[in-house]
Amino acid sequence: MKKITILFTAAICISTAINAQTTASLQLAKGQKYLVDNKMETTSSTEMQGQTMETKANIASTYKIVVNDKTADNYNLTNTISRIVMNMSMMGNEINFDSDKKEDMSGQMGEGLKDVVNHPQNVVMDNTGKIINQPATDSSVSQIAKQLNFAASGYGAQMAFLALPKNLKPGTTWTEKTDDNGITRTTNYTIKEVNGNIATVTFTGTVATDTKMEQQGMEITTKTSGKFSGEEKVDSKSGVIQSSNTVADATGTVSAMGQDFPTSSKVSSTTTVKSL
Numbered sequence: 001m002k003k004i005t006i007l008f009t010a011a012i013c014i015s016t017a018i019n020a021q022t023t024a025s026l027q028l029a030k031g032q033k034y035l036v037d038n039k040m041e042t043t044s045s046t047e048m049q050g051q052t053m054e055t056k057a058n059i060a061s062t063y064k065i066v067v068n069d070k071t072a073d074n075y076n077l078t079n080t081i082s083r084i085v086m087n088m089s090m091m092g093n094e095i096n097f098d099s100d101k102k103e104d105m106s107g108q109m110g111e112g113l114k115d116v117v118n119h120p121q122n123v124v125m126d127n128t129g130k131i132i133n134q135p136a137t138d139s140s141v142s143q144i145a146k147q148l149n150f151a152a153s154g155y156g157a158q159m160a161f162l163a164l165p166k167n168l169k170p171g172t173t174w175t176e177k178t179d180d181n182g183i184t185r186t187t188n189y190t191i192k193e194v195n196g197n198i199a200t201v202t203f204t205g206t207v208a209t210d211t212k213m214e215q216q217g218m219e220i221t222t223k224t225s226g227k228f229s230g231e232e233k234v235d236s237k238s239g240v241i242q243s244s245n246t247v248a249d250a251t252g253t254v255s256a257m258g259q260d261f262p263t264s265s266k267v268s269s270t271t272t273v274k275s276l
Contacts, residue, residue: 024163025127026239028067028075033276034240036063036156038269046254046263053091059148060085063156064276074132077123079155081116084148121155129161129239152181159271162201162232163239168194182211192231199236204229207250218256224263226250244271 037060044055062083068076086109088095097109099117104110124133131154153159165174172191178184187205194200208225230246251264 024165024239026075026129026161026163027237028070028161028239030067030069032067034065034160035274035276036065036160036271037061037273038063038156038159038271040267040269042265042267044263044265046261048261055088055090057086057088061150061156063159065156065160070127073127075125075127077125077157078120079123079157080118080120081150081155082118084113084117116150123154123157125154125157125161127163129158129163131157159244160241160273161239162234162241164191164199164201164234164236168199168236170194182209184208194236197235197237198242199234201232201234202230203232207248209250209252221255222252222263223255224250224252224265226252226265230269240275241271241273243273245269 039060040058042055042057042059046053046055060083061081064080064082066078068078070076084097084099086095086097095109097104097107097113099105099110099113105114105117121135123131126132134151134154150156165172168191170191170193174189176185176187176189178187185205185207187203189201189203192200192202204227206225206227210221210223212219212221226249228246228248230244232244233242234240235242246267246269248267248269249265251262253260254263255261
C-alpha cells in the first residue's frame with residue numbers, strides 16, 4: 001500500500017500546476033451557472049528497489065459553478081464537485097470508481113470521497129480570476145481527496161475562467177508568474193486568433209514543485225520540474241473558457257521512508273465549459 005501511495009502521489013502532483021491567470025478583468029453575470037467537465041490522463045514512472053513502476057490514471061471530474069454575487073472586485077461563487085470517475089492501474093492493481101454508482105460510493109474509494117462529492121464549496125474569486133478565499137482542507141478529509149487536491153483549481157473555477165487583456169489582436173502576448181504552496185510557475189500567453197467574441201489563446205510554460213504531504217504516517221516529499229503547453233478558446237467579453245487542452249511533463253524525485261525515488265510524469269488534460 002505504501003508503494004501504491006507513493007506512485008499515485010507522483011502521478012497526480014503535476015496535474016495541480018497547469019492553470020494560471022492574467023491581470024485583466026472578468027465580466028461574469030450574477031446568477032449565471034456553469035458546468036465544467038475535465039478529463040485528465042496521467043502516466044507516471046517511478047524507480048523503486050531496482051524496478052520501474054508505471055502508474056496510469058484517467059480521471060474525469062464534473063463541477064457546477066454558480067455566480068452568487070459580485071461585491072467590489074470579487075465574485076462570490078458556490079462550486080460543487082458533482083461527479084468523479086477514475087480508472088487507474090498501479091503495480092498490477094486496477095482501480096475503477098464512479099461516484100454516480102451507489103455501490104462505488106459505499107466502497108473504500110467512495111468512503112474517501114464522500115466528503116467532497118456533492119458538497120457545495122463557497123469560493124471567492126477576484127475579477128482577475130485569482131482565488132482569494134475558499135474553505136480550508138479539513139484534517140478529516142481522506143488521503144485520496146487530498147491527493148486529488150480539488151482546491152488547487154478553486155473547485156473548478158480556474159478551469160472555467162481566464163481574464164484577457166483589452167484590445168485583443170493576433171500576436172498579443174503576456175507572461176504570468178506565480179509562486180503558491182510549493183508550486184512555482186511561469187506561463188507565456190499568445191493570442192493566436194480572434195473570431196468574433198472568441199479568442200484562441202496558446203500558452204507555454206515551466207513549472208517546479210516542492211511539496212510535502214503525510215500519508216499513512218509517513219511524509220512524502222515531491223520535487224519536480226517540467227514544462228507544459230496548450231490552447232484555449234475564450235469568450236473575450238466575459239473571460240469564460242469554452243474549451244481547453246493542455247499537455248505537461250515533469251521529472252524529479254519522490255522522497256519517502258528515507259529514500260529518493262526518481263520519477264517522471266506526463267499529463268494531458270481537456271476541459272469544456274457550458275452555461276446552464
